[in-house]
């Protein structure tokens with residue numbers, strides 16, 4: 554599959570098989586991610602790869618955090634929280650470094666890390682994997698950040714759920730670029 558084909562056929566897929574993703578494929582995803590452009594070559598992206606019991610530990614963090622927030626939550630709700638990271642065999646969390654010197658801008662570090670995420674998603678598509686970029690409250694949850702080894706003020710921009718697609722999805726038809734584009738010549 555060439556790059557344009559991978560870009561055009563990529564879509565968010567949450568329904569994946571439980572089969573593990575081999576380590577060499579995970580490394581290919583990460584290697585594609587770090588080919589992204591980044592100003593001042595600060596490589597602001599940080600990846601945490603969660604497989605197997607790593608996802609269960611994240612689930613425990615989510616359940617504990619939910620119980621703190623909702624002390625009367627029924628056991629079933631806690632179990633639902635606990636099982637959320639198990640929706641895919643591979644979860645890759647992506648954090649962003651805060652700038653360490655004045656010339657480096659936070660927004661540019663975020664842009665670079667987001668570009669790395671997109672590279673990773675395109676690579677997943679090219680490798681026959683399905684992926685979904687998730688954030689939601691989990692990405693802003695201080696307990697989650699702490700568990701992943703990120704500082705409280707460090708942006709956690711993605712929790713990428715990845716696996717082999719459970720079914721062949723119908724192609725996505727997206728609006729074109731025309732209404733978002735002005736040509737100046």
Ligand SMILES: Cc1cc2nc3c(=O)[nH]c(=O)nc-3n(C[C@H](O)[C@H](O)[C@H](O)COP(=O)(O)O)c2cc1C
Nearest residue numbers: 563564565566685686687688689690710711725727
């Ligand atoms: C920064 C970011 C955060 C996202 N967070 C979520 C999320 O929390 N839950 C979700 O279902 N999808 C999330 N998505 C995926 C979008 O919903 C998805 O890309 C959009 O529906 C378009 O679908 P497509 O990826 O198939 O083109 C996120 C995407 C981005 C870029």
